[in-house]
Amino acid sequence: MTLTFRAISEDQPGPKWARQFAEYWPAYAGWWSREGLTGRPTYRDCRRAIVRHMPELVDLYDTLCELAGGGDMAARFLSFYCPPPYLAGCSQAVWPGDEALLVRNYDYAADAFDAVVLKSRWLGRGVIGMTDGLFGLVDGINDAGLAVSLTFGGRRQVGVGFGVPLILRYILQTCTTAREAGEVLGRIPCHMSYNVTVLDARRRYLTAHLAPDRPTVLTRAAVATNHQERVEWSSHARFTASVERERFLLQRLTLHPETQDRFIGAFLKPPLYSTAFASGFGTLYTAAYRPGPRRLEVHWPGRVWLKSFDAFAEDSVTVTFPAAQRRAPPPAGG
Template structure:
């Protein structure tokens, strides 16, 4: 067993100031050291051209470009390295798991991936220059694994396949841009039809109007459908699917058996209890459950737990938006693996 923790970060200010603060926070951290070490082990099989990346950010999320500039200045790194490590544009992703279930007023998600990629940072950010305030766990500092914004739009994404990547953003940044720029599920559908995609993922969005969409996206096309459950295969873009889908379909069947008749707490237990069949310990295969989250668009509250068989920590995002800081500094849990997280090993 490995003890794990996630630090809670809270920031109100401009994107540039946020980027500078994040760069200062990770400058001497294990997160940055492990990120740099990973590139010594495996050379990046992509090239990020700064002007191309800037053009894409300025079209879809100019505030996040300012955030990257702040990180550059705080870290004293060339912009090419900042984009490689934190830009999430044209970088490659690895296979993962993940499961999502929504109700009228909740979204519950298991984030399944490899521990060494995990930041261990849960962010509250309220920009003063542009974009919506966001709550959620970070991915590679600037991206988001899942989350909710001030309008009550909740988002999570699930990996589908990584064949034939395109020139575009990866899921971590696309999820962040959805939360920063969209207020409703319809906004999210429109954005995902316009933004360039690096890989193939489904983005699941729920808003305060009780609408849920699963938006299937690849570099070659985007299709949206109404559904309350999603694992790791497409239903519309079936030609994009991997060949081996048994586990994805097994988890989906388990979730759909409860769909429409389960409470938020029941959905959380379905996802987080180790004996229910959805939680996964496949950490070495890049598909182990690291956290379980829940979002409540109408109340604007969020639940968060690290590892399995946990009771969630509850965050009142609505209160935070009114200026009440969260008192808790970190969340702790255990994973059934000897692998370490990037913030602790």
Template sequence: MKVYSDVTQFRGSHFDFGYAQGRYLRESNVLINRQKGWKTRKPRFYTNVQEAKQAYMRFTPGIWDELLGLQEALELPMEEILRNFGNYRVNAKPGGCSILTGTDFMVRNYDYNPITYDGRYSFFQPTDQGYAMMGPASRVTGRMDGMNEKGLSMGYNFMQRRRPGDGFICYMIGRIILETCATVDDAIQLLKEIPHRGSFSYVVMDPSGESYVVETTARSVGVRESNICTNHFEILTHENRYNLDDSLRRKNLIEKNGKPDITAGEAFCLMNDTKRDIFSKLYGSWAGTIHTAAYFPKELKAWFSLGGDQDPIVFDFGDWLKGNDIEVEKITGELDSEIELANM
């Protein structure tokens, strides 16, 4: 199936950004599909508006303003805004994902179910607070991976869904990392402090070339320096899911092929080539590769492709930060699946 992501660009306040996204949603199928999803499954969570507001105001008040802008544009109750876009106290389905970092790059496969995928690649430069960032949007306000103006790059991998807690989920935590952190040390400190809803590993890398895997659950956080991450913990092993076969298989493949001097191009092909057995087509099992992304913290550039066996689109984030808009309006690709993206 042919799929696409819109490239959106915004410079301004968080409230105005939220309002603009609300206007965008009114013209797309994302909101319709999100609301349709709640008719077929009841949410297994409850979000207290005041409690959520307090959490946002502590860690990232700008995003609360963004939610207020969304609310004004969509004319919906805040309870519904938080349920659909707040990314606070939401259960996540099991997923895949693989990440490899080199001396000056991070390459990541995002594996999930296409119906959850917004189909929007966002550039945002706030004028009120927080760092400018780029990356694919998730649940509108969240980010599944990305890079900010300081070169800090981030991606996360699902671990397990047992015993969730009260807190933010991966999409929003990824966004908050990009919005508020300048270095890997900043990101590690944030991940130790922020409340986690689920169990995920966050891979962070900055222009120093250091990359860390931060293992997180609602109960504890572990930090290790590493350049490979799939879908199992190596510190918090007691928190692992029961079946680790595919996660270990992909990790072993990456270790075998990810030689110390591997180039970014070789790493991207390793992840994106459908015949190399790391790219996944298990879309119906919530573990199919939707995109492959690469980030270059020193150069402030990124590569991105939808689907497998693709030549990536190159984004010059550094040039965009100087005020020069990205010319690409739409990213196209193809998935070996009949499941449509949320924007289709």
């Protein structure tokens, strides 16, 4: 299996963003409407939710809707409000050394992934991140040195709220510290359970446990996999080896002091690195965010792709992944 990652730089929403959206829109539309259009909120409800919870993004949202063609369905999709359920794997951890470093694996289905690193200056704030739906982000860093990433929280409950990638976008557009990000994570409703780890340039960090049916819990956890304070979806935890990956990372943080390179390298090997691509949970990339120099390193075994605010080439890289392994998916009632 191969996958091409693209790097795009466009300070303000414009033709580059519009071309990319037009290319991806048929796949987005099929996913977003798979439960029927009546199962998604109306445009009026979507925009009202952004006005209420993320007012700083309203003008940006309107601009992106216009660039997407001005259609009702695209506008509702771009709001990320009450989207269909989606699951991911993922592991993330804050390195225990003196320099701020956040490392994460993104384990997901390749055919449902943007594979775009976007550098922008929307709302006057520089942001580099891996996009989702070309508006949201699954991880990223801003020009204040604030880095953020997500993992699925291992719960099946779905509620009224935003898809977490837009919450990450909002954090990077409006916050400069982990404390500010924690305040955002405590007040914006999320439609499913996710773990969001935030690290700022002064090495202050937190992990938020988001859920649609209970208050957000802010923790000092330096590690997040695919459950929260306890395993609540046992079959999913077994399927993704969530507990085993968490234990492995905690051991590395507490029992094995090591260099940054060795820490990053651990994410490129089992048990953190997954080859379950056929089941939609293979490791598509490892990201190392360095808030000090405001830099992103995208890693694959034997390969590194560097991006920063000072040096951002609009290039692409094609990655060939190892032979896929298939796992039985977790049963719905497990």
